[in-house]
Amino acid sequence: MSSVSHVAAAHMEPMIAAGPSGPRPRRSFSRRNIFIYGTLALVSIYYLLPLYVMIVTSLKGMPEIRLGNIFAPPVEITFEPWVKAWAQACTGLNCEGLSRGFWNSVRITVPSVIISIAIASLNGYALANWKFKGADIFFTILIFGAFIPYQVMLYPIVIILREIGLYGSLSGLVIVHSIFGMPILTLLFRNYFTSLPEELFKAARVDGAGFWGIYFRIMLPMSLPIFVVAMILQVTGIWNDFLFGVVYTKPDVYPMTVQLNNIVNSVQGVKEYNVNMAATLLTGLVPLIVYFVSGKLFVRGIAAGAVKG
Amino acid sequence: MTSVSVRGVSLNFGSVEVLKSLDLDVEQGEFIVLLGPSGCGKSTLLNCIAGLLDVSAGQIFINDRNVTWEEPKDRGIGMVFQSYALYPQMTVEGNLSFGLKNAGLPRAEIDKRVARAAEILQIGPLLKRKPSALSGGQRQRVAIGRALVRDVDVFLFDEPLSNLDAKLRSELRVEIKRLHQRLNNTMIYVTHDQIEAMTLADRIAVMRGGLIQQLDTPHTIYSKPVNRYVAGFIGSPGMNFIEGALEAGGSPAFKVGDAAIPVDRYQTVNGGGHSGAATFGIRPEHVAHDEPARNMPFSREVEVEIVEPMGSDTLVWSKIGDQSLSFRVDSERYLNVGDKVLIGFDPARASMFDAKSEDRI
Numbered sequence: 001m002s003s004v005s006h007v008a009a010a011h012m013e014p015m016i017a018a019g020p021s022g023p024r025p026r027r028s029f030s031r032r033n034i035f036i037y038g039t040l041a042l043v044s045i046y047y048l049l050p051l052y053v054m055i056v057t058s059l060k061g062m063p064e065i066r067l068g069n070i071f072a073p074p075v076e077i078t079f080e081p082w083v084k085a086w087a088q089a090c091t092g093l094n095c096e097g098l099s100r101g102f103w104n105s106v107r108i109t110v111p112s113v114i115i116s117i118a119i120a121s122l123n124g125y126a127l128a129n130w131k132f133k134g135a136d137i138f139f140t141i142l143i144f145g146a147f148i149p150y151q152v153m154l155y156p157i158v159i160i161l162r163e164i165g166l167y168g169s170l171s172g173l174v175i176v177h178s179i180f181g182m183p184i185l186t187l188l189f190r191n192y193f194t195s196l197p198e199e200l201f202k203a204a205r206v207d208g209a210g211f212w213g214i215y216f217r218i219m220l221p222m223s224l225p226i227f228v229v230a231m232i233l234q235v236t237g238i239w240n241d242f243l244f245g246v247v248y249t250k251p252d253v254y255p256m257t258v259q260l261n262n263i264v265n266s267v268q269g270v271k272e273y274n275v276n277m278a279a280t281l282l283t284g285l286v287p288l289i290v291y292f293v294s295g296k297l298f299v300r301g302i303a304a305g306a307v308k309g
Numbered sequence: 310m311t312s313v314s315v316r317g318v319s320l321n322f323g324s325v326e327v328l329k330s331l332d333l334d335v336e337q338g339e340f341i342v343l344l345g346p347s348g349c350g351k352s353t354l355l356n357c358i359a360g361l362l363d364v365s366a367g368q369i370f371i372n373d374r375n376v377t378w379e380e381p382k383d384r385g386i387g388m389v390f391q392s393y394a395l396y397p398q399m400t401v402e403g404n405l406s407f408g409l410k411n412a413g414l415p416r417a418e419i420d421k422r423v424a425r426a427a428e429i430l431q432i433g434p435l436l437k438r439k440p441s442a443l444s445g446g447q448r449q450r451v452a453i454g455r456a457l458v459r460d461v462d463v464f465l466f467d468e469p470l471s472n473l474d475a476k477l478r479s480e481l482r483v484e485i486k487r488l489h490q491r492l493n494n495t496m497i498y499v500t501h502d503q504i505e506a507m508t509l510a511d512r513i514a515v516m517r518g519g520l521i522q523q524l525d526t527p528h529t530i531y532s533k534p535v536n537r538y539v540a541g542f543i544g545s546p547g548m549n550f551i552e553g554a555l556e557a558g559g560s561p562a563f564k565v566g567d568a569a570i571p572v573d574r575y576q577t578v579n580g581g582g583h584s585g586a587a588t589f590g591i592r593p594e595h596v597a598h599d600e601p602a603r604n605m606p607f608s609r610e611v612e613v614e615i616v617e618p619m620g621s622d623t624l625v626w627s628k629i630g631d632q633s634l635s636f637r638v639d640s641e642r643y644l645n646v647g648d649k650v651l652i653g654f655d656p657a658r659a660s661m662f663d664a665k666s667e668d669r670i
Contacts, residue, residue: 207408208382
């Protein structure tokens with residue numbers, strides 16, 4: 001009985017009644033869309049305008065700046081301020097420009113990032129997979145470190161560095177940066193490693209891999225996103241650091257941020273806005289490039305590491 | 310020869326007792342299935358045998374060697390996990406050879422073993438692929454291969470088929486059975502699927518609350534469950550349980566409502582003479598209907614209440630006394646709600662349990 005009606009149905013033309021059918025029509029200029037995109041555009045302008053002003057000013061000559069039209073594009077584009085900021089701007093007695101600070105910052109950032117990530121990822125791996133007695137307490141104490149204000153530790157660290165003879169040197173600052181990155185990076189790595197399937201770790205143990213074997217051959221290759229996140233956090237954090245740089249180093253090893261401050265805030269002579277703008281842009285270039293290059297991985301890693309606690 | 314021997318093993322997570330002084334002896338070449346609902350400790354027991362969890366008390370012997378304190382890699386076991394646990398960044402070949410490289414085997418030996426495993430499991434064409442490019446069934450084959458190349462005497466399976474769809478599951482089930490017949494090594498297999506347990510096992514250990522309730526052949530577990538829990542867990546659709554009273558005497562009978570089921574043909578565990586509140590268990594497939602029911606020691610006319618067609622046969626629900634009773638009829642026997650049908654069964658095929666202790670009478 002029922003099979004007969006099925007056969008009959010198959011031979012009939014499909015009947016479409018009048019009225020709504022198929023996808024629902026959408027208007028692109030609805031009130032909702034105008035509101036959303038309008039807000040987004042406003043916020044973007046708010047954030048991008050200062051950057052625009054900095055770029056155009058850095059490309060103008062001083063006479064043009066004195067006219068006072070800060071929003072006007074440069075009539076005559078000149079790269080002179082950029083060259084001056086990089087190679088000739090004076091801080092105190094030396095007039096080598098920002099280049100010296102740039103290389104100092106590189107020499108601070110690269111080892112700090114490598115050391116802090118290497119240690120923190122091992123910490124996170126041990127805390128996630130090789131639960132030892134008191135692991136949770138250790139972790140809590142470590143995380144607590146993230147909430148202690150830096151100002152409290154500033155002076156004690158000065159004394160510690162002086163006692164071990166590293167005060168005022170680059171390596172002293174590298175150590176400080178590595179230690180201060182530890183709490184948040186360990187949290188990041190531990191959460192990420194916890195989110196990896198536990199059976200993978202068990203399988204590797206059955207396969208005879210030990211602590212280091214599992215870390216290097218199984219965990220590391222699976223953790224690229226979280227390493228990128230950690231790298232971005234550390235590169236931008238350490239590159240942008242001013243406080244530790246100014247406290248723990250001496251003028252000839254000042255990082256770029258401190259040197260930028262000294263150039264911009266120097267009181268002698270004319271304020272060269274174009275040079276200042278160019279110097280600031282140069283200093284911000286490194287974090288900016290890091291974000292642009294690895295933005296996608298960053299978001300992926302943050303999402304992967306943050307969800308599971 | 311005893312292949313795996315678990316002696317008085319307990320495991321506590323804090324104050325929670327997961328395994329309670331558990332004993333289990335597995336013969337060489339035997340296929341043992343640990344069966345139970347989630348949280349019964351079956352996977353925990355397997356992890357203890359593998360050495361992935363440290364026991365709180367007791368000993369574990371593998372091939373008559375005390376391995377209680379040994380690392381997993383030194384125990385002579387291979388393990389297959391539910392989620393396959395393949396190393397995602399390695400090719401299939403890399404996955405298979407990882408353990409052998411760790412053990413420091415020469416290249417030629419590794420190649421030989423990988424080739425043999427690939428041949429047995431028919432994964433040769435997949436060797437150069439990454440796990441992400443494999444289907445679920447292929448992944449689980451590779452995972453089995455990873456245990457295979459280790460050339461060990463004991464295989465441990467932790468719900469290996471649970472992540473697969475029904476069709477693949479039955480295919481791989483047959484394949485695991487074939488593998489066992491070919492290799493003839495000891496296999497301990499954890500599952501919550503009773504079909505897998507019945508089809509694969511030489512012996513099944515039904516577990517509950519960290520204890521083994523019954524350890525026996527699938528047939529004995531099915532036909533003579535030691536308690537009501539095992540009886541209810543095994544069999545699908547489940548056994549009918551009818552509450553009533555057992556009356557001893559010259560012609561012992563089980564009374565429920567106005568019905569008296571003669572149980573003189575029922576074999577009691579220890580002699581008989583039981584009386585008092587009891588549960589009578591009969592499987593739906595052991596209830597006859599229509600003509601064959603007439604010759605059964607107990608028969609009765611019942612009214613059809615619910616009909617569940619399942620394709621191969623139809624499950625019919627009715628009442629005896631005022632308690633539910635289901636039975637299977639051929640799918641060609643059309644019954645409607647309200648129909649009267651004659652049913653009957655042989656109490657010799659039934660199981661009776663004490664109402665209080667729930668143990669088999």
